[in-house]
Amino acid sequence: MRKLIAMLLVAMLAVGVATPAIAAPAQVSTRIKDVAKVQGVRSNQLVGYGLVVGLAGTGDSDKSTFTVQSIVNMLKTFGVMINTSQLKPKNIAAVMVTATLPPFAKSGDAVDITVSSMGDAKSLQGGTLLQTPLRAANGQVYAVGQGPLSTGGFAVGAGGASQQKNFPTVGNIPSGAMVEREVPMPFTDKNNEKLTLTLNRPDFTTASRISEAIDQRFGQITTAKDPGTVLVNIPYYYSDNIVGFVASMEELAITPDSVARVVINERTGTVVIGSNVAIDEVAVAQGGLTIKIGRTTDVSQPPSFSDGRTVVTTETTVEAKEEPAGLIVLPASANVGDVVAALNAVGATPRDIISILQAIKAAGALHAELQIM
Known part of the structure; x- marks a missing residue:
């Protein structure tokens, strides 16, 4: 001891x-743009339901009734009528497609999409996503996804043995969706006279320091409303160059505080x-x-030409320290x-x-x- x-x-x-x-x-300085963002500038989530074709027998089984129904509905749009009882969708899989629409994305821009299996498909490797509308929470279509998948994994099996790497039922399509509609994103008031900064981590001290740094650079134009919000009046001489004002403001250095x-x-x-x-x-x-638990095995061997039998005994020991x-x-x-x-x-x-x-x-x-x- x-x-x-x-x-x-x-x-x-x-x-x-x-x-x-x-x-x-040590006090570390950082830019305002790294600890706060302009309110109204945000990304939007998109989601869609689609089909992946071209799978080598690793798609959904006929037990996935929604996959069968989706295939029938798709073929109807091409004028093909088919009986659901005759359909074996081994090369097709029903999937959910998700994407994030970045702020200020313009019509014609490309965004990455993620494709995830919904049914009992074993792998999406080698598949191609058919044209899939991607909708926002308001139900409007903002992008359309299509293209070959990259899974980054595989799943193979034969003779009762199988091997899998990563998750082959989830894939990505880089730049796989085309933006069809822009999202309005106003970040100032109606008169383009005010904007709001929102802190990533609300803190009284950090909000006060942001307000002080902006006021020292542009004059008394800010108000720290609460720990997470700083109100900013746009200087009149920046009324025709609001982007330039925001860029200059975001580059100002402050020392953030934290709990x-x-x-x-x-x-x-x-x-x-x-x-x-x-x-x-x-x-x-x-x-x-x-606590240590040990086990030893002893073998008792009788003499030669005797009537004895070989006996195996096990002794267990428990040691606590x-x-x-x-x-x-x-x-x-x-x-x-x-x-x-x-x-x-x-x-x-x-x-x-x-x-x-x-x-x-x-x-x-x-x-x-x-x-x-």
């Missing part, structure tokens, strides 16, 4: 020498700690219990990086560190938001 405590104290001293706990975190946060992923043992996280003085002890818990006293104002470095120096695992940080938070000594994924 004394040896472990001594190791912990040495580790804490070493960390204190290498990275002083009182050192202020002290520790993010923990218990599944992977990942810990991400913000630079402005601090703790109060607290004592920490962390022990461990290890509890590691002694060392006690660490962490001084006030130490940052969490120093704490983690000290725990690493004495062999604490990532999951030990996660448990310790959760306990420090429960004790009220960790002044940060603890986010568990």
Whole structure:
């Protein structure tokens, strides 16, 4: 126990020498365009239902009745009448097609689309998407998708054995959809006199700094309405060049602020700690219990020419070992990086560190938001 405590104290001293706990975190400047966006400038999601043809027997089975019905409806548009009972859609698959329409996309622009199987198709590899209308939430068609798929995977099988790589039932078509209709996207008021900035992460301090930076450059033209919104009056001398005004405004540098946060992923043992996280003085002890189960097999062989039989016996052993818990006293104002470095120096695992940080938070000594994924 004394040896472990001594190791912990040495580790804490070493960390204190290498990275002083009182050192202020570096202030990083960034552009306004990286922390905020102009309200009204947004992308739109599109979705459509279609058919993929040309599959080498890996399409939907006749159990997917919606696929059969879709094929019949499609063939009717070409003047072909067919009985559904005679249709075997092994080379065809019903799919959902999704796309993201970027802001200010013009008629004739091409966008990427994703194609996902709906039925029981085994693979979309080698297939071609037939012309598929893509609609927005308002039901209007804004793009049309068509073209050969790229799956990035495969699925093969024979004789009861099979092999699969990635997900062959999902594919992409780069530039596979053509924009047919533009989405109106006004980002100023009706008189082109005002616009609104929306912060990606609402914060009082960051909103205030954005307002101050713009006012220093263009005069008193802004109002920080709330932590996520900054109202901007467009200067009269930019009334004919609003794009130029927005470009100049977005290039202004500020120092964003953020809430002290520790993010923990218990599944992977990942810990991400913000630079402005601090703790109060607290004592920490962390022990461990290890259980080892072993099994040995002994064979008893009788002498030659005897009536005995060979006997196999199995012996199971269970061993439990509890590691002694060392006690660490962490001084006030130490940052969490120093704490983690000290725990690493004495062999604490990532999951030990996660448990310790959760306990420090429960004790009220960790002044940060603890986010568990």
